[in-house]
Amino acid sequence: MLVQYAAVGLLFIGAVFFACAALIVSRLLQPHNPYKQKNITYECGMLPLGDAWVRFKPSYFVTGLIFLLFDVETMFLLPWALCFTEMGLAALLEMFVFIGILAAGLVYAWKEGALQWH
């Protein structure tokens, strides 16, 4: 079991190695002639105005929060989905309550306008 997950680590190194090898081979074949004008940020062809590292809209942040909520819910649901048939009616009803609370949360977020684009 653990050996299999060690293989995951090896494959991770392998994937990075593949990318490195591809970049090195390409580096040997390509011309290399950078100069100032070529290395200006491209954007859409005009000279860029200012930096891109600025504060960004928080509407993405709200989605992140809702996602976190539902992702944790998925984590609880995964083991339940595997064996709820053997655990009887109680497991099914409890999960109804659990999903119901989260659905209520979704409805609340919806009403509050968190799902709206600001």
Next chain:
Amino acid sequence: MEFINNIFVNIAGLVRWVFNWLLGWLGLPLGLTDVLMTAVYWVAIVVVCVLCALFYVIWERKLAGYIQRRPGPNRLGPNGWLQTIGDAIKLVMKEDIVPDKADKPVHLLAALLAFVPPMLALAAIPFGEGMAALDLKLGVVYVLAVTTLASLPVLLAGYASNNKYSLIGGMRVVNQAISYEVPQAFALLSVIMVAGTFNLTEIVHFQQQHLWLVFVQPLAFVVYIISAVAECNRAPFDLPEGESELTAGVFTEYSGMRYALFYLAEYCNMFVAAGLATTLFLGGFSGPFLPGWLWFILKTFVIMSVFIWVRWTLPRIRADYVLSFCWKILVPLTLLNMLVTGVVLYLI
């Protein structure tokens, strides 16, 4: 027949035997065989990835051409079928231009990491009977976790470029990926509820004994396909790269081989998504007459063609619709689907 069906399993067995013999002869510990076998799997996955990307790029361009009633690329090779090989050689020989203002180490790191998620995911997908490089007990959870990582290199690329369009594109990637992760996970949950296992091979065996899960969970299948398209940033959800509004989105400042790596990763992500749909809903490697791995490739190919068909049929969706469609339609639908599945499974 049986021989062709098991040809890759037999080759892997033979290679393992040779490694065992070599290690015994050199007096090294036999545990190294597993490490060497991982290297063999690595080579196999890289070959599959590169071949499928080369083929699907030209297939997409051809199909797009036919959909728009034009011939598509038709110069290089017989009827233009060698076009991608020419393009790949061109990309390898192009200069890597890194803007002076970019965060150079992160710019490089993003390109290096781009290929990691599809590679790790492909390792767990069974291409045939006993043909999963990693036959994990928690296969579904593993693939779900690894495919989510695909948005990280893209976000890194968007941030490191120091380009406003790239930054907006990177933000959109993450936003879309985390939103559509939820309905996708719920769709997979209802499959797990029916099949009763996380192991991908066992899910295929379940479908061989009963029937394809697409007939049991049609709604989950449709939701999964939609979320997969969104997670792969394909049209109509290609906002991160929307060429008419964001130049080339996240990839504006990437050129040459670094861009090629992202391109390869994108097609491999599609292959993973289609392969997972095949395994979970369309019976995976099961089918009559032909060998199992050929069935798997054929079914995956059909789903990928559907992705291409959708791309060239539908226009791009507006950013706010992408989100509201996910949270207001797909999530409630999948929740309801899960509850109904639970009740029905309890009753029968």
